[in-house]
Amino acid sequence: MAVELTTPSVLPTLATRLSQRRDLVTEVPGPESRNLHDRRTSVVPRGVISSLPVYAADADGGIIRDVDGNSFVDLGSGIAVTNVGASAPTVVAAIREQAEHFTHTCFMVSPYESYIRVAEELAELTPGNHAKRSVLFNSGAEAVENAVKIARLTTGRQAVVVFDHAYHGRTNLTMALTAKTMPYKSNFGPFAPEIYRMPMSYPYREENPNLTGAEAALRAIDQIEKQIGADSTAAILIEPIQGEGGFIVPAPGFLPTLADWARSNGVVFIADEVQSGFCRTGAWFASEHEGVVPDLITMAKGIAGGMPLSAVTGRAELLDAVHPGGLGGTYGGNPIACAAALASIDVMREHDLSGRARAIEALVMGRLRALSDDLGGEQGPIGDVRGRGAMIALELVKPGTRKPDPEITKAVASACLAEGVLLLTCGTFGNVIRLLPPLVIDEELLLDGLDVLEAAIRAAH
Structure with a gap:
């Protein structure tokens, strides 16, 4: 059973150009992304990798839309770059x-x-x-x-x-x-x-x-x-x-x-x-x-x-x-x-984005710590929940140990992608899921992304 969220609304909605909702209209990756990948392999060296197999066509707020028309929840911000959103009108x-x-x-x-x-x-x-x-x-x-x-x-x-x-x-x-x-x-x-x-x-x-x-x-x-x-x-x-x-x-x-x-x-x-x-x-x-x-x-x-x-x-x-x-x-x-x-x-x-980052921390940390407790605490797969602001991580381990589990980490990231949520992994041992949402992300969209992440962790566990 999903952990119920009791946190009140803390992120005022900001105006956006794209609809801030997750929406998959093809398989992931879709045919246009696969076509671009085929073209890529003939001109881009394999030393340049991409974490995700979907190719962007548009992005705004907390959404990335790919070339196939799929809308993904962006929990990576281009590695903490698009703090103000990928196409902030002022910028x-x-x-x-x-x-x-x-x-x-x-x-x-x-x-x-x-x-x-x-x-x-x-x-x-x-x-x-x-x-x-x-x-x-x-x-x-x-x-x-x-x-x-x-x-x-x-x-x-x-x-x-x-x-x-x-x-x-x-x-x-x-x-x-x-x-x-x-x-x-x-x-x-x-x-x-x-x-x-x-x-x-x-x-x-x-x-x-x-x-x-x-x-x-x-x-x-x-x-x-x-x-x-x-x-x-x-x-x-x-x-x-x-x-x-x-x-x-x-x-x-x-x-x-x-x-x-x-x-x-x-x-x-x-x-x-x-x-x-x-x-x-x-x-x-x-x-x-x-x-x-x-x-x-x-x-x-x-x-x-x-x-x-x-x-x-x-x-x-x-x-x-x-x-x-x-x-x-x-x-x-x-x-x-x-x-x-x-x-x-x-x-x-x-928009006081430092304040929004602190609000994101309160919302996400509460959710992830409750999930960790529900999955067994120290005996479960979530070894640690840590971070500050909108720079938050889950370290995944073999249950009951502190042994890194990069396999479950990859499985969780892949499962989230399949459901329309883009997130990144990191860590010396390859066992950390990092959350870096744009600081302008809509609260409902962020909660939707956390729902998908929680389901993926439960399924992998």
Whole structure:
């Protein structure tokens, strides 16, 4: 029997262009998606994979419509990108208006105001009241690489500390920073040197369940001091909530303790907020939940409503230390992407998307924890329910154990797709279902998606 939902309506309905209801009119995938897949195999390499076998034709709010006319509940947001929806009218209008004037000049050649306005917004939105500077790029990996460059230049040190289960990108340096080998790193080496990996705070999988966040941080700090030395460490780079690694929320005290040690030892503390930024976790940035003020923040994904844009924002003295010409890129801070970012930020403010993320958390967490209890609690297939805001995960395990169960995870994702719900998996062990709905999703549509997810888990169990 399905768990009854008693939560009152908490998500005011927003205007949308497409009907916000799940509707399957063909099998999944349908004939047009299958035709596109056949065409794809002759021109796109197999190294480029897609999580889902359906091809999009339209998207709006919490709905993705495929080329066969099927409407799916979107619980992935293009990996936390379309926080404001895939075709928010304000964003679309800003893109159209900018494109009618110019699409590119290169900020390093002929600058423009929108780049400056984005930097002004980031100075206001990111944690801390200190003087800040921002530099814009195209992707999260570019932002991370440049943050490392800045840290190494300003400290005169080389070593960079990262953590188990981390994901930071697919370029050579960011592959070295990333923990998981397959599919991200396997056979792509050699990788950049002077990268050191430390144990993460992973509350569900700690051998000592009573280990506090501060104690977990001191465990990592002890290894840093023994293996590297503070005077050789340029930066600590960490996702405040790990993304691809499994939506791991470190125990309270972990991040502040690391940040305090870094500050005391002249080490640059870099928060990788590529996936967790821009209202996703119920705050503008996940660092805010524990009052952490990073020296540098890397951002991308949700910043620009689907347009390619990323940024490094941080202490003015760090970014200003870089010599003229040392930062930049041909497309970095593209004017259309900047226009989309400014419009997206307006939508986030106008509709209080941080508040909506917190409402989504209350609704989804209550539902999933009740389901976990109903399926046997610690003896059931749901090992852990975790996350913040609209960044929520289910870790699935062999019942009665903590052994990861990637098979049931795949089965659940496939069953949801067959019923018209698009969701993503992740985790070092491939056993985590992650929920990343657009922050503008309609409540009835979200509940419908949760109904399908619950039924799939019960059937697989």
